[in-house]
Amino acid sequence: MSTTSPFPTGTVLGYPRIGRRRELKRAVESFWKGGIDLAELERVSAELRAATRDRLASLGLDPVGSAIPESFSYYDQVLDAAVTVGATPARFAYLEDAVGKVDLPGYFTIARGEDEHLPVEMTKWFDTNYHYSVPEIGPETNFHLASDRIVRQFEEGKAQGYLTRPVIVGPVTFLLLSKPSESAPAGFRPISRLADLLPVYTELLGRLKDAGAEWVQLDEPGLVSESIDEERSVVLDAAAVAYQALGSAINRPQLFVAAPYAALDDALPVLAASPVEAIGLDLVRGDVPAAVPGLETKTLVGGVVDGHNVWRGDLGVAFEKLEALSKLSPSIAVASSTSLQHVPHDVNDEPNLSDRLKSWLAFAEQKVGQIATLARGLEAGRASIGDELNASATALADRLSAPGVKDNTVRARTSALTESDFSRGDYDARVAAQASALNLPDLPTTTIGSFPQTGDIRKARAAFVKGDITQEQYNEFLRDEIRNVVDLQEDIGLDVLVHGEPERNDMVQYFAENFDGFDVTANGWVQSYGTRATRPSLLWGDVSRPAPFTVEWSAFTQSLTEKPVKGMLTGPVTILAWSFVRDDQPLEETANQVALALRDEIADLEAAGIGIIQVDEPALRELLPLKVADQPEYLKWSVDSFRLATAGAADATQIHTHLCYSEFGVVIDAIRALDADVTSIEAARSKMDVVHDIKASGFDHGIGPGVYDIHSPRVPSVDEISELITTALGEIPASQVWINPDCGLKTRGYDETAASLRNILEATRAARV
Numbered sequence: 001m002s003t004t005s006p007f008p009t010g011t012v013l014g015y016p017r018i019g020r021r022r023e024l025k026r027a028v029e030s031f032w033k034g035g036i037d038l039a040e041l042e043r044v045s046a047e048l049r050a051a052t053r054d055r056l057a058s059l060g061l062d063p064v065g066s067a068i069p070e071s072f073s074y075y076d077q078v079l080d081a082a083v084t085v086g087a088t089p090a091r092f093a094y095l096e097d098a099v100g101k102v103d104l105p106g107y108f109t110i111a112r113g114e115d116e117h118l119p120v121e122m123t124k125w126f127d128t129n130y131h132y133s134v135p136e137i138g139p140e141t142n143f144h145l146a147s148d149r150i151v152r153q154f155e156e157g158k159a160q161g162y163l164t165r166p167v168i169v170g171p172v173t174f175l176l177l178s179k180p181s182e183s184a185p186a187g188f189r190p191i192s193r194l195a196d197l198l199p200v201y202t203e204l205l206g207r208l209k210d211a212g213a214e215w216v217q218l219d220e221p222g223l224v225s226e227s228i229d230e231e232r233s234v235v236l237d238a239a240a241v242a243y244q245a246l247g248s249a250i251n252r253p254q255l256f257v258a259a260p261y262a263a264l265d266d267a268l269p270v271l272a273a274s275p276v277e278a279i280g281l282d283l284v285r286g287d288v289p290a291a292v293p294g295l296e297t298k299t300l301v302g303g304v305v306d307g308h309n310v311w312r313g314d315l316g317v318a319f320e321k322l323e324a325l326s327k328l329s330p331s332i333a334v335a336s337s338t339s340l341q342h343v344p345h346d347v348n349d350e351p352n353l354s355d356r357l358k359s360w361l362a363f364a365e366q367k368v369g370q371i372a373t374l375a376r377g378l379e380a381g382r383a384s385i386g387d388e389l390n391a392s393a394t395a396l397a398d399r400l401s402a403p404g405v406k407d408n409t410v411r412a413r414t415s416a417l418t419e420s421d422f423s424r425g426d427y428d429a430r431v432a433a434q435a436s437a438l439n440l441p442d443l444p445t446t447t448i449g450s451f452p453q454t455g456d457i458r459k460a461r462a463a464f465v466k467g468d469i470t471q472e473q474y475n476e477f478l479r480d481e482i483r484n485v486v487d488l489q490e491d492i493g494l495d496v497l498v499h500g501e502p503e504r505n506d507m508v509q510y511f512a513e514n515f516d517g518f519d520v521t522a523n524g525w526v527q528s529y530g531t532r533a534t535r536p537s538l539l540w541g542d543v544s545r546p547a548p549f550t551v552e553w554s555a556f557t558q559s560l561t562e563k564p565v566k567g568m569l570t571g572p573v574t575i576l577a578w579s580f581v582r583d584d585q586p587l588e589e590t591a592n593q594v595a596l597a598l599r600d601e602i603a604d605l606e607a608a609g610i611g612i613i614q615v616d617e618p619a620l621r622e623l624l625p626l627k628v629a630d631q632p633e634y635l636k637w638s639v640d641s642f643r644l645a646t647a648g649a650a651d652a653t654q655i656h657t658h659l660c661y662s663e664f665g666v667v668i669d670a671i672r673a674l675d676a677d678v679t680s681i682e683a684a685r686s687k688m689d690v691v692h693d694i695k696a697s698g699f700d701h702g703i704g705p706g707v708y709d710i711h712s713p714r715v716p717s718v719d720e721i722s723e724l725i726t727t728a729l730g731e732i733p734a735s736q737v738w739i740n741p742d743c744g745l746k747t748r749g750y751d752e753t754a755a756s757l758r759n760i761l762e763a764t765r766a767a768r769v
């Protein structure tokens with residue numbers, strides 16, 4: 001290895017790739033619809049990458065010192081790694097050319113499915129709201145270097161005048177996040193293929209070296225997580241083997257192994273003993289570690305600027321962490337704690353936020369600026385950044401004393417809570433009361449809440465926001481929409497109806513807009529998966545509900561039908577998980593404030609005659625701490641906040657909840673402890689695997705395992721749905737089972753939605769007799 005250029009003093013682990021105005025989403029979706037061709041998609045994407053490099057350089061990252069990460073992705077970084085190493089699932093083998101390469105359209109097909117070929121599964125990326133495409137690995141997977149896209153993107157940067165740093169998911173994390181392929185024998189573990197995968201990474205490193213790369217970043221968050229379904233010793237052995245092998249490659253760039261999202265703990269000595277040149281530590285979620293042998297020979301990259309949250313933070317504390325880190329090695333650098341893909345682009349792009357609130361915030365661009373400042377401090381000493389440290393301290397002090405940050409009425413309420421506020425009482429009594437109040441058939445059918453958010457809905461909302469139509473015109477539009485959705489559900493024959501959520505731009509933002517203590521952004525988009533992005537709200541103050549806001553819609557809907565209408569709320573944990581939450585008090589306190597605001601709404605829904613209320617908690621598992629030791633405390637307060645929100649409901653009121661994933665694992669007891677009368681979950685995508693866990697856990701409340709994968713435009717056939725229902729009924733008593741889709745229908749079109757729901761009803765009727 002001949003290169004010895006030092007690691008850049010300041011860098012970020014990754015940057016948002018969707019574009020400030022979601023240009024990538026628009027281009028990719030237009031390509032899918034045939035609006036633009038492949039060449040145009042490639043052109044728009046190259047333009048975005050070029051703009052990102054320019055921007056990062058202008059914000060202070062070294063343009064020719066490997067400081068700028070090549071972290072672009074057309075859809076997902078894990079899918080990128082899969083197509084790079086030739087891990088095409090067998091059912092998509094037809095997408096490969098003669099040398100086993102999948103082109104860009106084929107890449108999208110693996111992500112989205114086609115005809116009878118189900119897409120790869122998607123699941124949460126560590127403790128974030130980002131979802132990755134799950135690779136499928138078996139003994140048959142033919143690892144080989146199938147794509148040189150990462151090399152070409154580096155060369156593209158070089159042609160633009162930059163020397164950037166390619167980024168790829170590391171081999172250990174790649175395999176840890178994979179699931180066994182369909183044809184893999186029982187008990188097969190993807191990580192067992194490590195030795196076959198490493199030569200492909202070695203070859204890729206050689207190609208990058210030949211192209212002129214001086215540093216490569218291998219993302220290994222798999223090493224920090226204790227929530228991975230593999231023995232810790234297996235993980236540590238894999239890390240040792242992988243980095244011994246890659247480090248020993250003759251022709252390679254210098255290796256930077258990044259370990260975001262938590263502390264490396266016992267994986268740190270493994271990396272310290274391996275021949276890699278730099279190690280990235282998350283010093284926001286983890287502490288500065290103790291010295292271990294070998295660490296003093298590495299560049300230690302201190303992730304002291306939070307990539308997970310939008311607060312400006314305390315720059316002085318960040319600098320102190322770097323000073324502590326410098327005791328462990330003569331060579332240190334500063335970085336974001338994680339990729340900045342989890343935060344929006346630019347605070348200065350927010351016309352509706354007050355200057356005061358903005359002065360407390362840092363989005364991706366501001367964080368790069370903070371890193372450039374800290375890097376200057378490392379190079380020229382603390383005094384050289386004194387002004388910036390003072391400004392940061394002033395902003396923090398201002399935030400602590402600003403109005404709304406503390407509301408005495410709210411605080412009096414949370415501090416007066418007692419145990420009985422968290423408990424609904426006897427389940428059997430509730431079952432009896434609800435049976436006579438609701439009179440539902442066996443295998444009741446329902447949906448998860450939203451119906452398609454059509455172009456017309458978005459247009460009407462935009463017109464209302466712009467002031468082109470009045471509140472009354474907008475409300476009348478929404479009532480029409482609801483009438484249509486009710487008619488459709490009646491026609492299809494569903495048992496529990498919904499209003500379809502046309503008034504909600506987003507299931508969290510809508511609540512943020514109606515609660516005190518929040519602000520919403522205009523352009524703060526963050527990628528959720530593929531081309532989907534959300535705009536997390538800013539939860540900066542004490543939370544309360546000034547007035548009822550969902551009651552009007554639910555009551556109107558109930559007035560249109562004899563069937564029970566389900567009121568629809570978003571739960572406290574999900575509101576926290578999908579917002580950027582204040583970091584100046586324990587999450588538990590914030591969650592209880594949100595719970596009480598929801599409890600007020602539930603009381604008003606009941607008073608308006610709504611007999612079924614769903615409190616969605618799709619994010620319950622998402623906030624689960626990655627370290628096992630931190631999980632019990634989290635599960636306690638998160639479950640308690642749901643119970644606090646719902647425990648005021650009468651016995652006859654049926655409380656539903658909804659969770660959008662299928663790996664119950666460690667959270668199964670928590671889900672039971674929510675004590676919802678009915679829980680709907682995602683199950684179709686993983687073909688009802690989850691019902692075995694449900695049975696094993698002894699779950700005894702109502703459960704609706706999804707029978708329609710709403711992530712895909714496919715219409716499931718009656719046979720397919722019948723098979724899923726049969727599987728569910730094989731494990732769970734029919735008296736407990738509800739029939740519903742995997743999730744809300746807002747991203748789907750009406751034709752596929754209606755066709756799918758009709759098939760669901762046909763399959764359910766057949767199962768009832």
Ligand code: MET
Binds near residue numbers: 501658746
């Ligand atoms: C991500 S969970 C979504 C639940 C919500 N009620 C909906 O149907 O859209």
Ligand SMILES: [Zn+2]
Binds near residue numbers: 658660744
């Ligand atoms: Zn869902």
